[in-house]
Amino acid sequence: MKRRRFVSGVGTGLAMIALGVGCDAEGRPVPVGAPVLAGALGDAMVRQLGRAYLAQTPAEQTVDALQRSVARAMRRAQPHWWSPTPSLEQLIVSDFEKGHTIFVDGWMLSVNEARQCALATLATT
């Protein structure tokens, strides 16, 4: 169901993923959005990054696992329980500020944008 909801927003290109909304384990929406890298690197490159992330992260091989990780990161990024959930864009900036980065195919990415690339890859395979 969660995967279907996520994938339902996916059209022919990754940009369409902007319409997709995933859910975390508690049913909360996780706005995975379009990978910000897609505009600059292109869809094929983003998929390649997604595949590379999946290859180097055995614990996050499924949409559910990836969405749970993103949701968990979002909750952790909230300064207080009553604070609004940060957007993925905010989470990415926060990742870079905190050094929460990962090298994927040599690219220094925020861990959560790498997950975003992986989600985009799974959504189109």
Place this chain on the structure above:
Amino acid sequence: MHTDARALENGAIIEGDVCIVGAGAAGIALALEFIGKQERVILLEGGGFDREDALQSLYRGEIVGRAYYPLESARLHYFGGTTGHWGGYCAPLDPIDFERRSWVPHSGWPIARHQLDPFYARAHALLDLGPYDYAPDFWVQRDSRRRFLPLDRAIVHEKMWQFSPPTRFGSKYRDALVRASNVHLFTHANVVEVDTNESAGVVEAVRVRHFDGREVRVRAKRFVLACSTLQNVRLLLASTARVTTGLGNQHDTVGRYYMEHLEMPAGATVLLKPQSMYLYGFDFGITKARAELRLSDAQQRALSTLNATVAFETAPESGSMASTFEATPPEDIELFRRETRDSMTNEMRSPESRYDAESIARRPRFALVTRQEQAPNPSSRVTLSAERDALGVPRARFDWQLTALDKRSMRSLFTTLGREFGRLGIGRVQLRDWLLQDDAYWPPSVSGGWHDLGATRMHDDPRDGVVDANCRVHGVSNLHLAGGGVFPTAGSANPTLTIVALALRLADHLRT
């Protein structure tokens, strides 16, 4: 005046007040300063007015350390020296380059940057550069197309470069020197040994030798070796008549601390918010000034890294960008030299690129090329080979070595850049495979800028350097060195501007 030294009889003696050995950027800048003055200057150039294979092959050497460019192709052996094929990149060293940095072994100059500033300004005229102003704001204000990236400048900021046409010293300054009544230029005058008095404390003459064995001696009150870093080392080490270890080498310092700039593609970037990149873009033969990025001094101190810059270069359409050595084989450099013998030609210029926001949006990807100093390393050295050249002088044995600090610094630079670009939403940074590992490994393609530095370094203490703050060889009262060999550290800037500035400073010193 000009004389082809091949016309001189065996045993001839030439006399002057100042003898300059080598007519490259340093030697010519130095000689020009004496025009119209009271000193009689003898300027000795080993080559003629153009490249000759037999003379060029004198520069051939043995490479035993890290792979390097063929030595006989890296430097030019005729009037004008390596300005005959240089690219014209100019920037002053940064103030931090002159400091003693606790995390950089053997760092520190005996002079400060502000002491070189007046000479940098004078060197600008010789190199046909723009105003001596390297403040990025100054250049942004001069061209509305130039825009700053939204950097946090406490961490990463711009360093400006200016570009000489590039000035070919051999073409531009030949007439002035030949016409000068107090400067006597001798071409085809290869110095093979420096003769001193018995204590080796005073140079009495230098010996010039021809291929047929004839010799000429040149006497002067003061001597300057300006033959390029490697050739200065050869000459000092080969001058063993009085001191078996070579001249100025009483503490085994001559030839040590050889440095290159690590000038090579090490990563890439993609910009997420397209903007004008005219401040950072570069088209060879067209661009007059551009910015590269460097870690702030505070960041270098915090991370204990070497000084370096990163340039934005047009990324190849496909595949990876070759190292600078791989991308420019000797035949290409020779073609460039021939085609630009007197000045830049349209054929040799890069096509003019567009760096406006719309164009960047279409091609937001750049290769990142680093220009990094290497840590002074006594094991990176030039010694003499068992093989001799056609004049009987031992060839150079070249052993270029890098250290773990060099690799760690480059990695720190790129990871900091990656983090900053991500944090500020500028873009993303990619590191080459070999830079991802936090180790001391360098790929075979590691390359440089054809910059021979160190090896006759400047230091107040004769145990740690070959020349003093005035470029005088320790222990020899009338022998001075000019050129990049005297640099104690290399900074990130291409060296020609500093070489010329130091030559002008030496001229002032010799005239006082």
